[in-house]
Amino acid sequence: MSVCYLDTSALAKRYLNEARSDEVDAFLAEQSLLLVSTLTTVQMRRLLARRRRGRELDATLEAQVFATFRDDVRQGYMVEHELSRLMLEGASNLIAEIPQVPLRTLDALHLAAAQQLGAERLVTADAVMRAAAGAVGLAVEFFG
Numbered sequence: 001m002s003v004c005y006l007d008t009s010a011l012a013k014r015y016l017n018e019a020r021s022d023e024v025d026a027f028l029a030e031q032s033l034l035l036v037s038t039l040t041t042v043q044m045r046r047l048l049a050r051r052r053r054g055r056e057l058d059a060t061l062e063a064q065v066f067a068t069f070r071d072d073v074r075q076g077y078m079v080e081h082e083l084s085r086l087m088l089e090g091a092s093n094l095i096a097e098i099p100q101v102p103l104r105t106l107d108a109l110h111l112a113a114a115q116q117l118g119a120e121r122l123v124t125a126d127a128v129m130r131a132a133a134g135a136v137g138l139a140v141e142f143f144g
Contacts (some may be wrong), residue, residue: 001030001031001032002031002032002033002120002121002139003031003032003033003035003117003118003119003120003121004028004031004033004034004035004119004120004121004122004123004141005035005036005110005113005114005117005119005121005122005123006028006034006035006036006040006078006123007040007107007110007122007123007124007125007126007129008040008043008044008047008110009124009125009126009129009144010024010123010124010125010141010143011036011040011044011069011123012044012047012125013025013125013143014028015044015065015068015069016051016057016065020125020143023143024123024143027123027141027143028123033079034077034078034079035078035079035080035081035113035114035117035119036073036078036079036080036081037080037081037082037083037087037109037110037113038080038081038082038083039083039106039109039110039113040080040110041069041070041073041080043106044066044069045066048062048065048066049062081113081117083109083113084116086116087109087112087113087116088109088112089112090112090115090116091105091108091109091111091112092108093112094108094111094112094132094136095108097136098132098135098136100135101128101131101132101135102128103128103132104128107126107128107129107132108132110122110129111129111132111133111136111138114133114138115136115138119138120139121138121139121140121141122138122139122140122141123140123141123143124140124141124142124143124144125142125143125144126144127142127144130142130144
């Protein structure tokens with residue numbers, strides 16, 4: 001069991017029926033603490049809206065999934081942290097520290113948040129995040 005930071009790509013598998021969703025659920029159930037950031041909330045909202053626009057889900061299901069995610073945070077299943085100035089600076093530094101990885105802005109923010117919050121492991125389904133976390137020495141659980 002460990003302290004895990006969840007990025008949105010992995011978290012979506014908890015709330016939507018996707019490849020490896022069962023594996024994500026089983027893995028998360030075994031962890032001692034699950035961390036997300038306020039960025040995750042914005043990204044979940046965007047991901048669901050994109051899926052609705054793509055007709056993968058309707059507006060009712062979009063609202064239900066987002067409400068379930070917010071309820072999980074409110075009930076303490078995951079602990080949500082606000083992005084801090086230190087995390088923003090950390091993201092900027094990461095982009096410079098690992099130039100070999102095409103780290104996107106929001107991914108850099110997630111990675112900096114994971115580091116600042118003391119996560120032992122990053123949970124992702126994104127190959128770039130996997131490479132970036134590995135480059136900075138963070139353990140990764142990959143569900144891509």
